[in-house]
Amino acid sequence: MTVYWLVWDAAAHWIVERLVAEGALPHTARLRAAGISAAARPPAPNCQTPPSLATLFTGVWPERHGITGFRVPGTGGPVEESAVAFAPGRCAAPTVWRTAAEAGLRTAAVHVPWTIGADGQAEPGLDVAVDAYGDRIDRQAPLPLDGGPQHFTVGPHPLDVTPRGERVRVRSGSRSVTLGEQDADWRQLRLGGDSGIWLRVVRSGGRRLLLRTGAWRPRVVGRDRALTGAVAGTLPVFAGEGIGPTYRTGALGPRLVDGGDGSAEDLFVSSVGCVQRSFETPARAVLRHHTADLVVMYLPTTDDLGHELIGWCDPKSAAHRPDVADQVWRRVRAVYGWADRLLGAVLDRAGEQDSVLLGADHGIAGTAWTVHPNEALIAAGLAARTPDGNLDPGRSPVLYHPADNGSLWVNHQDLPGGLVPRSTAGALLDRAEAALRALTAPGGSRPVTAGFAPSPGGDPSVVRHVLFDPDFLPTARLRPDRAAVAPSPKPGAHITNNGDPRLHAVFAARGPGLSPGVDLGVVDNTVPAQLALRQLGLGQDGRPRPALPDPSARPVCTAT
Structure with missing residues (x-):
């Protein structure tokens, strides 16, 4: 018996519902008809990918697993410091695969965090663990092709670009590819022995561009040598994200919302296709060759797509x-x-006695504006700017944390380099809250904030979380024009969770003991991990299987 668990990043329940109703997701409809389904509440106050995946894979909230954003503040250093959420060992609660390993069960994981230790070896019980996100070499970028030969680098790798009539040769060491505008797809180019990029030549605005994805170093490790070999032998060049930043700037041509004809969107979506191949290929290899009890697979393409497009079709x-x-x-x-x-x-x-789970870490909602909370704090006299226009944490009594996880921090004197007495923290946070509550959308009265909440596991006397209206995308960065609110170039986001149902994740499962066609309504996104353990015959403590959790779950967070 095997439990198969497929995770689509940012697959919102509202999006999946609409697509299933349109007949666009036949296999999702097939899974839902064969078992249970629900809308799953992500964690709060932050529902970025790391805390949401930690909740999904441990079955507990951030108060216990300790992941509060892409970076985790409160490391014991100066107020502005933070730690990488996906670092080995950072998740403080046991994952499903760790609990399974303690019971003698084996797992195969494809691009799942916290499966490879600091020593580069697979965590206990992992037959195979595939990962590339942990070692990014370089980000995506366009290169204008303006005539003669050019040289550029991707991380440590030098590349030569040589025009050859209507085509272009790109060479890295002894490897090269030749591309032209008429080529209908992206081409792979390996860099050294451990990474690579996807390339495409296009014409935009009368200029030729060489587009390339970012570069990462994939790892395939595990205790099943036959399986790791089979998976490693199938890996294409890894692309962890598409060319969204280039699309956003208009370099691919005008976007649909800017009067374009859809060709820019098609180019962006084609780059997401490179990501799909990067993740689907090892997943299919694991499906063919594994003998594990638990198979966990992660797919980021729905998130990549959502950040660049979803707001424009979010009513x-x-x-x-x-x-x-x-x-x-x-x-x-x-x-x-x-x-x-x-x-x-x-x-x-999957066989009849196997279980199949489909889940997501969170949903996604449209965003119309970017909000710069530190601009409001500077205007209120609570934060300071450096002479070159950046945030100056050392001179800021309160700051919206550079970790960008929605939290306000007091720079009190118990911290290294702290500025203000700890006894003043409550009053300073109240002033910061008032400054942010006063922010509205340009030209209107729509408030930026939907409430405030305590920080999970943190000291509420010195830390407070902002619950932003989903239409406002917060950033710790400052602006040259010092505007606190401005139009957002990115129309989809999921940072803080104020209970908006658009942030609910998809969830469906079928397997022994699960009645077909049952809609559980809304559940907490702790339920999938608890169900996975139940289907493995375990509870969260490794003891024999418990009952399915009560789907009438509590709200995660209450705004104030």
């Missing part, structure tokens, strides 16, 4: 664009269809 968002929503939705349908295809492969591999 509850101020970013909604009815004039282009249908055209955008066609691209959403395509990328979710790729994810559904992988679910179909999982369902085809």
Whole structure:
């Protein structure tokens, strides 16, 4: 008996519901008909990917697993310091695979965090662990092709670009590819022996561009040598994200919302196709060759797509664009269809006594504006700017933390380099809260904040979390024009969770003991881990299987 668990990043319940109703996700519909389904509440006050995955994979809230954002503040150093959330050992609560290992069960994991230790070896019980996100070499970038030969680098790797008539040769060491504008797909180029990029030549605004994905170093480790060899032998060049930043700038041509014809969106979506291949290929290899009790697979393409497009077809968002929503939705349908295809492969591999879980770490909502909380704090006399225009933490009594996880921190004197007496923290946080409550959307009265909440596991006397309205994307960065609120170039986000149902994740499962066609309504996103352990015959403490958790779960966070 095997439990298969497929995770689609940022696969919102509201998006999946609409696509299933349209008949666009036949394998998701097949899974839901065969078992249970629900909308799953992500953690609060922060529902970025790391805390949401930690909750999904441990079945407990951030108060216990300790992950509060992409970076985790409160490391014992100066107020502005933080630690990487995905670092080995950072998740303080046992994951499902660790609990399974303690019971003698084995796991295969494809691009799942916290499966490879600080020593580079697989965690206990892992037959195979595939990871590349832990070692990024360089980010995506466009290169204008303006005539003669050019040279550029990707991390430590030098590359030569040589025009050859209508085509272009790109060389790295002894390897090269030749590309032209008429080529319909991306090409792989390996760099050294451990990484690579995907390349494509396009014409935009009368200029030729060489587009490239970012570069990462993949690792395939584990205790099953045959399985690790089979997986490693299939890996394509790894792309961890598409070319969203280049698309956002308009370098691919005008976006649909800027009067474009859809070609920029098609180029962006084609780059997400490189990501899909990077993740689907090792997942299918594991499906073919594994003998594990638990198989966990992660797919980021739905998140990549959502950040760049979803707001324009989110009718509850101020970013909604009815004039282009249908055209955008066609691209959403395509990328979710790729994810559904992988679910179909999982369902085809699973036997009658196996269990299949589909989940997501969180949902996603449209964003219309970017908010710069530190601009409001500076204007209120609570934070300071350096002479070159950046935030100066050492001279700031209160700051919106550079970790960008939604938290306000007092720079009190118990911290190294602290500025103000700890006894003043409560009053300073109240002033900071008042300054942020006063922020509204430009030209209107819509407030930026939806409430405030205690920090999970932190000291509420010196830390407070802001619950932003989902239409406002917060950033710790400052602006040259010192505006606290400005239009957002990114129309989809999931940073703080104020209970908005658009942030609910998809969840569905079938297997022994699960009645077909049952809708549980809304559950906490702790339920999938508890169900996975139950289907493995275990509880969270490793003891024999408990009852399925009560789906009538408590709200995660209450705004104040």
